[in-house]
Amino acid sequence: MPVKPARDAYIIGVGMVKYGRYPDKSVVDLATEAVIAALKDANLTMKDIQMVGSGNLSAPIGQAIMRSVGQTGVPVVNVSNACATGSTACREAYFSVASGAFDIAMGIGSEQMGKAGLLGAGRIGAMGDLAYIPEGVMGSQLMPPVFSQWGVDHMRKYGTTFEDFARVAYKNHKNSVHNPYAQYQQEFSMEEIMNARMISWPNTLYMCCPTGDGAGAVIYASADKVRQLGLSSKAVKVAACVLTSDPWSESGNAILDINLCTRLAVKEAYEIAGIGPEDLDAVELHDCFATAELLHYENMGLAPEGEGARYLKEGKFDIGGKTAVNASGGLLSRGHPLGATGACGISEIVWQLRGEAGGRQQPNAKVGLAHVIGLTSACTVNIMVK
Amino acid sequence: MTQASETETKEKQQKPIVNYLKLPDSPDEKPYLWGSRCKACGAAYLGPRLACARCFAVGDFDEIRFGDEGTLKTFTIVHQSAPGIEVPFIAAIVDLPEGTAVRCNLGGIEPDPEKLVPLLGKKVEMYTEKVREDREGNDVIAFKYRPAN
Numbered sequence: 271m272p273v274k275p276a277r278d279a280y281i282i283g284v285g286m287v288k289y290g291r292y293p294d295k296s297v298v299d300l301a302t303e304a305v306i307a308a309l310k311d312a313n314l315t316m317k318d319i320q321m322v323g324s325g326n327l328s329a330p331i332g333q334a335i336m337r338s339v340g341q342t343g344v345p346v347v348n349v350s351n352a353c354a355t356g357s358t359a360c361r362e363a364y365f366s367v368a369s370g371a372f373d374i375a376m377g378i379g380s381e382q383m384g385k386a387g388l389l390g391a392g393r394i395g396a397m398g399d400l401a402y403i404p405e406g407v408m409g410s411q412l413m414p415p416v417f418s419q420w421g422v423d424h425m426r427k428y429g430t431t432f433e434d435f436a437r438v439a440y441k442n443h444k445n446s447v448h449n450p451y452a453q454y455q456q457e458f459s460m461e462e463i464m465n466a467r468m469i470s471w472p473n474t475l476y477m478c479c480p481t482g483d484g485a486g487a488v489i490y491a492s493a494d495k496v497r498q499l500g501l502s503s504k505a506v507k508v509a510a511c512v513l514t515s516d517p518w519s520e521s522g523n524a525i526l527d528i529n530l531c532t533r534l535a536v537k538e539a540y541e542i543a544g545i546g547p548e549d550l551d552a553v554e555l556h557d558c559f560a561t562a563e564l565l566h567y568e569n570m571g572l573a574p575e576g577e578g579a580r581y582l583k584e585g586k587f588d589i590g591g592k593t594a595v596n597a598s599g600g601l602l603s604r605g606h607p608l609g610a611t612g613a614c615g616i617s618e619i620v621w622q623l624r625g626e627a628g629g630r631q632q633p634n635a636k637v638g639l640a641h642v643i644g645l646t647s648a649c650t651v652n653i654m655v656k
Numbered sequence: 657m658t659q660a661s662e663t664e665t666k667e668k669q670q671k672p673i674v675n676y677l678k679l680p681d682s683p684d685e686k687p688y689l690w691g692s693r694c695k696a697c698g699a700a701y702l703g704p705r706l707a708c709a710r711c712f713a714v715g716d717f718d719e720i721r722f723g724d725e726g727t728l729k730t731f732t733i734v735h736q737s738a739p740g741i742e743v744p745f746i747a748a749i750v751d752l753p754e755g756t757a758v759r760c761n762l763g764g765i766e767p768d769p770e771k772l773v774p775l776l777g778k779k780v781e782m783y784t785e786k787v788r789e790d791r792e793g794n795d796v797i798a799f800k801y802r803p804a805n
């Protein structure tokens with residue numbers, strides 16, 4: 271049952287660093303830059319922050335970030351929740367405020383991956399005799415094959431095609447040229463996307479998100495604090511913040527589910543917020559692979575079952591369409607430094623709702639949703655309203 | 657007998673890659689997948705279980721011997737993998753009529769989307785194959801599925 275927290279919480283400051291590769295910086299440096307940007311956005315200092323949630327998949331670095339940016343002795347919670355790590359850290363900060371325990375809290379997401387791809391995230395190199403590792407001889411548990419298989423499952427149900435999935439990447443790369451924070455700001459033709467090197471059919475190289483380094487930070491405050499600080503014009507209300515794990519399913523033994531936990535999360539979030547998919551102006555959803563985005567149109571109710579590909583083709587998810595989906599360029603172009611991603615999707619929606627998204631602005635965006643899925647499985651959905 | 661000669665004379669064994677693949681001793685008996693069925697709700701699982709994740713019953717399971725047949729839920733052709741993993745291969749998920757699914761490689765067919773897409777939702781059958789040798793020189797046996805006739 272969805273639980274509405276004790277009181278409302280608002281986002282009063284966001285910040286992120288441009289995603290990319292920063293061999294000369296530490297991940298704490300990157301997180302510090304994002305924190306400083308968010309503090310500047312809210313016109314606050316670390317002295318004002320009463321609680322910190324820090325998401326990083328590689329290491330618990332929350333306290334190291336505090337040593338870098340300001341040691342105030344406040345509680346710091348380190349979070350690891352697969353690709354939903356950053357958004358789960360933000361949720362910790364959100365609930366710190368929404369529960370009434372604190373008035374201002376900060377969620378941080380950061381990750382430094384260098385060139386280590388998503389391929390390294392599997393179970394290769396486990397202890398013991400390598401001959402018994404099932405990868406490659408008993409299917410695959412690596413992320414590109416898992417998300418590709420979900421795409422092909424959609425093909426089985428609805429006759430979706432390789433081209434339909436490629437169109438997701440076309441849209442998102444096209445959007446990315448307007449996002450200075452994106453790791454890659456480059457448009458590709460459908461031909462370039464479809465003829466690129468195949469990673470795991472039907473996802474080619476340009477249909478898979480790049481990995482790299484990045485960080486983002488989000489500051490939450492109570493309604494009273496927003497008024498006290500004179501930030502009402504800037505503040506974005508969090509209408510729902512939901513985290514789910516995957517419910518039981520018959521295929522759950524064999525493949526981690528990206529659909530069920532998303533469907534459960536949006537259902538709860540819509541109910542708590544009193545908002546439906548038809549109300550959404552801007553959505554940042556977890557397009558780690560092109561196949562995933564198309565499924566989420568239907569998982570979120572943005573398109574009827576089996577109609578996602580048609581809606582996409584008709585431009586309903588373009589900037590200026592019914593609901594701009596991944597106006598930022600999504601993970602496909604912006605990049606996906608695992609722990610950072612969740613905080614940055616929330617930041618992007620905040621900019622959209624404030625009308626600060628520049629060339630990628632969805633006109634008159636008033637209601638937005640940020641979605642992340644981590645294959646463990648975990649799904650976060652944040653609905654934000656201006 | 658010395659330690660060395662003992663190793664030499666030790667017979668090479670066949671070992672399953674996972675605990676839910678059973679390789680019967682008798683050559684007349686076919687390998688099969690083995691699992692647990694919840695007595696309370698009927699949920700099926702591969703291998704042994706302590707509790708039922710569906711209905712939360714604890715410790716009350718029947719053994720299931722899965723049949724050879726399933727239907728192809730989905731697949732992908734993996735062209736890039738981790739170091740040391742041979743590509744391309746067809747990774748697949750097969751729905752089992754007993755009420756669960758398995759992750760496996762698909763064999764007996766080329767890794768070609770045009771041939772594979774028409775197989776979606778169709779019958780596939782289980783078979784076993786030696787996939788590697790372990791440190792002791794035993795054959796490591798995996799199960800795979802292939803299009804059923």
Ligand SMILES: [Zn+2]
Pocket residue numbers: 694695696697698699708709710711712713
């Ligand atoms: Zn049960």
